[in-house]
Amino acid sequence: MPMQIRPFVEADWPKVWPIVREVVQAADTFAYDPAMTEAQAHATWIEAPPGLTVVAVEGDRVLGTAKMGPNRPGPGSHVATASFMVAGDARGRGVATALCRVALDWAREHGYVGMQFNAVVETNHAAVEIYKRLGFTIIGTVPGAFAHPTQGRVGLHIMYWEL
């Protein structure tokens, strides 16, 4: 059964929340509060317009999810941002790459001039490589800005993709 990426609907949440919880509690790729409640996770992950949240599904399984929207309000709102989470047992299958392509297409269609990632953990090599392959460059790295659970303080990359 092929993977399909479509907009999130509220009925997906019971399958999205375990993915968000797993990623947030691992605390090795996102600077989110590991004690985040389900309600806080929903408020954080489910974007209101003009943003969008999508899910990657395979039959009735949710493999991963992405959210996208303007990176900043007002004079910064022509640059998009996005975030991606993939279920632990669905990694290494190209889900994140597919989600990122969808986010870039979305940004292009909605008139954004680029996409910025504000805090890519430098030890998250899989993500960094995907983003580079899709055309993102590292604008800079804030040294030691992320307290990794096993690797100590590691850097956070700011990455940018220009349309």
Add this chain to the structure above:
Amino acid sequence: MPMQIRPFVEADWPKVWPIVREVVQAADTFAYDPAMTEAQAHATWIEAPPGLTVVAVEGDRVLGTAKMGPNRPGPGSHVATASFMVAGDARGRGVATALCRVALDWAREHGYVGMQFNAVVETNHAAVEIYKRLGFTIIGTVPGAFAHPTQGRVGLHIMYWEL
């Protein structure tokens, strides 16, 4: 009468709001929504603990204001951030520098390892120079990420000060 910097109290708001409104509506230094309401401005500018908002006062005048707090939650919460606004008729008198020194002292006292500015408008030369003089370096610049009202799309610096 010497300038004094002290924690914000709710009675200051009627004198802080005009400063925030002026800066946000000018839309040349902050990526905030220029249509921000007073309630949204209060929610944005007045920090709850562990963050702090301060005011620079001279007698019963408010010359400027700063807010400070962790830059990110969870694994990013050991790095601080801060923002500064100075009333139009109080510029060029060292208010921003004094506010920034207070924020750096606050960060040091509260155990932060550094301070990050996420979006310093590159044409805001006065601010960039103050930050550099106080020890901040430019980590990188996102090209064209800020729509300046008269100068078109200009870059946003990410700046960092390491303790």
